Every structure is written in structure tokens, then in C-alpha cells.
Amino acid sequence: MALAIFDLDNTLIAGDSDYLWGKFMCEQKLVDVETFRRGNDHFYEQYEQGTMNIHEYLGFALEPLTRYSMEELKHYHDLFMTEQIRPIMLEKARTLLQKHRDQGDHLMIITATSRFVTEPIAREFGVDTLLAIEAEIKDNRYTGNVVGTPTFQGGKVIRLQEWLTDNPxxxxxxxxxxxxxxxxxxxLQTVDYPFAVNPDPELERVARKKNWTVLNLR
Structure with missing residues (x-):
């Protein structure tokens, strides 16, 4: 059984779920709006430039989860799914997932966004496995800390190798x-079949140079 692995943000959905969750928290006034909006925009710009310090970002992004109970967070996430995520889940992405499902492949999402934000999205897409940022939970509340290696840049390869070790x-x-x-x-340089999906300019340049397939799922 082959692994069919997918990034989530701007790949299977037409937007960035982490950034949108930040905007949603501002809209719901779950955070200090102006301070959080500036931080959210700042880190998203760093991400797009490839210069983001993942640990600084996670300290910023996970802290608001510590303020609310699991029940409150589920309520807000359900609303987030309805208002922000379902409208941007791409039909061509669903078709691509189904193609791999029909081939008998194991469907996996590896994302640099937290499991809190992405697990309901992965569930709705029907994937088999989700590797995501793991936010620590103690006494049924988020602590604001991270467990294990963040699934960002080379950390995605590390976490995938750990998963392969646990799933021989x-x-x-x-x-x-x-x-x-x-x-x-x-x-992308680790798998047998890399695909650039609506790629940013740098990825498109590399993909063209290496003759990787470039797809448009929009």
C-alpha cells in the first residue's frame, strides 16, 4: 500500500487554516484583537517568505487555546468549520483524494498547523492519518506547549520517519x-512522486527545474 501524502493549507483547501483560525478568533473577540491581528499577519508573512521561527510562532498561536475549556473550543471550532473551512474545501482536492483511495493508497495529511485546528478538517476529507503540530494537553486543557518535533519544513520528514518506524x-x-x-x-525531495499544487514562485521554479508535475486544484 503506497502512501499518498498531502499538505493541507493552500493545497487541499483554498486558504491557510491556521491564519484563518487567527482571524476567526479576532472576529469572535477571543483574543486582544489588534495585538493578535498584527502578530497573525506578521507570522503569516514570515511563513510565505520561508523565514518563520516555528517555536516563536507556536508560542504565539497556541497561547489563546489555554484560556478556554475543551467544550468552549469545540463550540468555536464547529462554527469555524461552518463559516471558514467548508466553503474553501476544494472539489478537485476531493476528487484527487478519491483517486488515491480507489488505488488503495493510504491517505495522509502532514501539516504545519496544529492538530486542534486541522483534525476536524482531515476527518471531513476522510484521510487515514494526520501528522500535525501536537499541542500539549494536561488536566483536559491546553498548556500552550508543543509535544515532539513540529511538522514544519524538515520536521515533516522527521515526523514521517517516526511514523514509519511505528508502522512497519x-x-x-x-x-x-x-x-x-x-x-x-x-x-517533496524525499518521496518518489512529488507534486507542486498551485505552487508559490520558489516551489514552481524548483518543480519546473526538476520536472515535477505542477497541478492546479483551484
Whole structure:
């Protein structure tokens, strides 16, 4: 069974779920609006430039989760799914996922966004496995800390290798990876079949040079 691996943001959905969650928290006044909006914009710009310090970002992004109970967070996330995410889940992405499902492939999302934000999205897409930023939970509340290696840039390769070690029935033989971002070049260069999906300029340049397939799912 081959692995069909997908980035989430700007690949399977037409937007960035982490950035949109930040905007949503501002709209719902779950955070200090002006301060958080500036930080959210600042880190998203760094991400697009490939210069983001993931640990600084996660300290910023995960702190608001510590302020609310799991029940409150589920309520807000349900609303977030309805208002922000379902409208940008791409039909061509669903078709591509179904193609790999029909081939008997194991569907996996690896994302640099937290499991809190992305697990309901991955569930709705019907993927088999999600590797995401793991936010620590103690006494049924988020602590604001991160568990394990963040799934960002080369960290995606590390977490995938850890998963393969824990799941010996799988390998990277015949593996696919679909992404829009230059931040994912380490993993794109690891799989057998890399695909650039609506790529940023740097990824498109590399993809053309290496003769990787470039897809448009919009």
C-alpha cells in the first residue's frame, strides 16, 4: 500500500487554516484583537517568505487555546468549520483524494498547523492519518506547549520517519506528496512522486527545474 501524502493549507483547501483560525478568533473577540491581528499577519508573512521561527510562532498561536475549556473550543471550532473551512474545501482536492483511495493508497495529511485546528478538517476529507503540530494537553486543557518535533519544513520528514518506524507495514516506496509551499521542499525531495499544487514562485521554479508535475486544484 503506497502512501499518498498531502499538505493541507493552500493545497487541499483554498486558504491557510491556521491564519484563518487567527482571524476567526479576532472576529469572535477571543483574543486582544489588534495585538493578535498584527502578530497573525506578521507570522503569516514570515511563513510565505520561508523565514518563520516555528517555536516563536507556536508560542504565539497556541497561547489563546489555554484560556478556554475543551467544550468552549469545540463550540468555536464547529462554527469555524461552518463559516471558514467548508466553503474553501476544494472539489478537485476531493476528487484527487478519491483517486488515491480507489488505488488503495493510504491517505495522509502532514501539516504545519496544529492538530486542534486541522483534525476536524482531515476527518471531513476522510484521510487515514494526520501528522500535525501536537499541542500539549494536561488536566483536559491546553498548556500552550508543543509535544515532539513540529511538522514544519524538515520536521515533516522527521515526523514521517517516526511514523514509519511505528508502522512497519508502510514505506516510502511509491510514495506521493502534494504541496503548494517551498517550506515543504525537504519532504517533496524525499518521496518518489512529488507534486507542486498551485505552487508559490520558489516551489514552481524548483518543480519546473526538476520536472515535477505542477497541478492546479483551484
Amino acid at each position: 507495514g508502510f514505506s516510502l516506496e511509491g510514495s506521493y506528496f502534494y504541496s503548494d509551499s517551498k517550506n515543504d521542499l525537504p519532504l
